[in-house]
Amino acid sequence: GQQVMQIPQYQHVQEGEDFTTYCNSSTTLSNIQWYKQRPGGHPVFLIQLVKSGEVKKQKRLTFQFGEAKKNSSLHITATQTTDVGTYFCAGRNYGQNFVFGPGTRLSVLP
Amino acid sequence: DAGVTQSPTHLIKTRGQQVTLRCSPKSGHDTVSWYQQALGQGPQFIFQYYEEEERQRGNFPDRFSGHQFPNYSSELNVNALLLGDSALYLCASSLRGTSGGPSGQFFGPGTRLTVL
Numbered sequence: 001g002q003q004v005m006q007i008p009q010y011q012h013v014q015e016g017e018d019f020t021t022y023c024n025s026s027t028t029l030s031n032i033q034w035y036k037q038r039p040g041g042h043p044v045f046l047i048q049l050v051k052s053g054e055v056k057k058q059k060r061l062t063f064q065f066g067e068a069k070k071n072s073s074l075h076i077t078a079t080q081t082t083d084v085g086t087y088f089c090a091g092r093n094y095g096q097n098f099v100f101g102p103g104t105r106l107s108v109l110p
Numbered sequence: 111d112a113g114v115t116q117s118p119t120h121l122i123k124t125r126g127q128q129v130t131l132r133c134s135p136k137s138g139h140d141t142v143s144w145y146q147q148a149l150g151q152g153p154q155f156i157f158q159y160y161e162e163e164e165r166q167r168g169n170f171p172d173r174f175s176g177h178q179f180p181n182y183s184s185e186l187n188v189n190a191l192l193l194g195d196s197a198l199y200l201c202a203s204s205l206r207g208t209s210g211g212p213s214g215q216f217f218g219p220g221t222r223l224t225v226l
Contacts, residue, residue: 033214042200045214088152097166098209100152
């Protein structure tokens with residue numbers, strides 16, 4: 001079945017540094033979603049990407065969908081302590097349910 | 111505008127028991143998906159309900175069953191509990207039988223189930 005992987009598993013950065021997490025699917029995706037889960041919280045939807053090569057920005061966050069629609073990335077510029085949490089990608093193969101990756105846990109040192 | 115609500119917040123059961131978890135979707139949403147999230151892992155899809163029917167199902171045994179009511183709320187039932195069923199159970203709501211809309215899925219706070 002479809003598998004979604006994320007790297008790195010953990011990332012520790014100094015406040016102000018940049019952060020990137022990568023998501024890779026074993027199959028071509030129809031769309032991909034990104035979520036953020038704070039410690040002790042629940043996943044909160046960030047964005048959905050649908051088109052090959054799509055790039056979307058939300059303030060300091062930049063999301064990309066690969067040309068082959070099998071990978072995606074989330075880049076945070078100048079991290080802040082409020083960025084702490086686990087970032088999940090969730091990919092869907094046409095008509096199927098979303099499959100979540102294992103997440104990248106970000107910690108930001110002040 | 112109420113978000114997704116789930117009850118109970120925490121639950122402790124013993125092996126072999128049965129449990130029922132409840133979810134009310136975000137106002138205006140008609141589709142409910144259930145996920146199991148083990149500690150340190152990503153959510154795993156259990157099933158999705160739309161128009162009171164199970165529309166999609168993940169790789170979970172028949173011990174996991176559900177129901178959706180006319181008011182769109184939903185229940186997740188787990189029979190013959192195993193130690194491995196200990197996890198955070200998340201409910202997510204969305205619109206019109208899909209989780210793939212531009213607004214994504216709205217998750218509830220979850221029910222933490224511990225099986226002893």
